[in-house]
Amino acid sequence: MSVIEELAHAVTLPASWYGADPGIWEHERRTIFGREWLLIGREAELPEPGSYLTETIAGSPIFVIRDREGELRAFHNVCRHRAGPILWDGRGKCDILRCRYHGWVYDTKGALRRTPEFGEAAEFDKQDFGLFPLQVGIWRGLIFVNLSADAEPLDQAMLALTEETAAFPIESYHFHSRAEHEIACNWKTYVDNYAEGYHVQAMHPGLDREIDPKQYQVVLKDRHTVHQAPQRDGANYSGLWLWRFPNLAINIYPTGMNIERMMPMGPNRTKLVYSFFFQDVSPAAETKIAAAIGASLEVTKEDVQICEAVQRNLDTGLYETGRLSPRHENGVWYFQKLVREALAAA
Ligand code: FES
Numbered sequence: 178m179s180v181i182e183e184l185a186h187a188v189t190l191p192a193s194w195y196g197a198d199p200g201i202w203e204h205e206r207r208t209i210f211g212r213e214w215l216l217i218g219r220e221a222e223l224p225e226p227g228s229y230l231t232e233t234i235a236g237s238p239i240f241v242i243r244d245r246e247g248e249l250r251a252f253h254n255v256c257r258h259r260a261g262p263i264l265w266d267g268r269g270k271c272d273i274l275r276c277r278y279h280g281w282v283y284d285t286k287g288a289l290r291r292t293p294e295f296g297e298a299a300e301f302d303k304q305d306f307g308l309f310p311l312q313v314g315i316w317r318g319l320i321f322v323n324l325s326a327d328a329e330p331l332d333q334a335m336l337a338l339t340e341e342t343a344a345f346p347i348e349s350y351h352f353h354s355r356a357e358h359e360i361a362c363n364w365k366t367y368v369d370n371y372a373e374g375y376h377v378q379a380m381h382p383g384l385d386r387e388i389d390p391k392q393y394q395v396v397l398k399d400r401h402t403v404h405q406a407p408q409r410d411g412a413n414y415s416g417l418w419l420w421r422f423p424n425l426a427i428n429i430y431p432t433g434m435n436i437e438r439m440m441p442m443g444p445n446r447t448k449l450v451y452s453f454f455f456q457d458v459s460p461a462a463e464t465k466i467a468a469a470i471g472a473s474l475e476v477t478k479e480d481v482q483i484c485e486a487v488q489r490n491l492d493t494g495l496y497e498t499g500r501l502s503p504r505h506e507n508g509v510w511y512f513q514k515l516v517r518e519a520l521a522a523a
């Protein structure tokens with residue numbers, strides 16, 4: 178079937194996949210979030226040896242640290258003794274990694290160095306109890322991790338996006354601020370919503386004054402999509418809105434960029450993390466920056482409101498599946514197709 182034919186027949190994912198069926202959540206943790214390269218921060222956040230940051234990826238606590246030689250390393254935040262946390266959540270700097278529970282000490286390469294007061298355990302070799310490593314890489318100043326040991330290299334995974342963003346000097350943008358929103362919905366409820374401009378007219382009156390939702394287009398690419406929305410005033414818009422499977426959006430504007438991550442925290446909880454960057458972050462630019470962030474926040478509030486309401490309705494058990502708009506919901510169809518494929522490949 179061609180894409181047009183498939184779209185004409187497109188049916189949404191079952192409502193039970195949005196949290197009610199706990200098996201789907203476990204399945205997604207392994208087959209999607211356990212296999213994809215996922216953005217977790219900026220390289221500049223780890224400026225020197227010992228700098229670290231923690232994150233939770235679909236229920237798996239992890240951390241990234243810069244080792245003594247300056248290399249980035251990533252590990253599960255799980256001690257090999259009795260699964261205590263190596264680092265409390267957050268960012269910081271440390272010389273050695275000392276488990277918070279009973280004080281086992283690891284070096285920044287993950288090797289177990291000391292087990293204070295442990296006693297003489299039989300057939301116990303420290304070498305067998307290093308931290309569980311994961312893959313880490315840098316793409317355009319951004320840190321990505323992959324929980325899978327046999328994932329394709331990051332450069333290869335990001336090839337399509339490297340080409341897509343080649344014209345934009347995003348490394349030169351200055352980080353301005355970060356904003357987080359906890360949302361009571363499944364991560365797919367939010368991504369579905371991000372994937373279409375069909376709801377702009379009804380849900381985003383402010384945005385609707387600026388762009389023409391009838392002409393909102395989502396172009397399907399290689400595991401990512403490009404969103405295009407002509408401005409009502411006919412201004413020549415030179416930005417780029419990108420979404421990449423599973424949970425990353427990069428919105429590049431003529432004056433900066435907003436990176437958005439939809440982090441699944443549980444079957445019914447999602448943390449939306451925004452990082453705002455601008456070309457000019459001088460005090461003189463602050464009024465414009467505040468206006469840009471304010472406009473983004475307004476749209477986000479509207480999206481959160483609708484996604485939480487949709488989630489409550491999906492949870493009732495009344496609605497099972499719906500049909501997708503062939504004109505406006507090709508992005509939703511494509512995202513859901515990638516989810517279906519990932520789960521089927523397991
Ligand atoms: S759990 Fe880490 S030292 Fe015991």
Ligand SMILES: [Fe+2]
Pocket residue numbers: 370371376380381476480
């Ligand atoms: Fe929206």
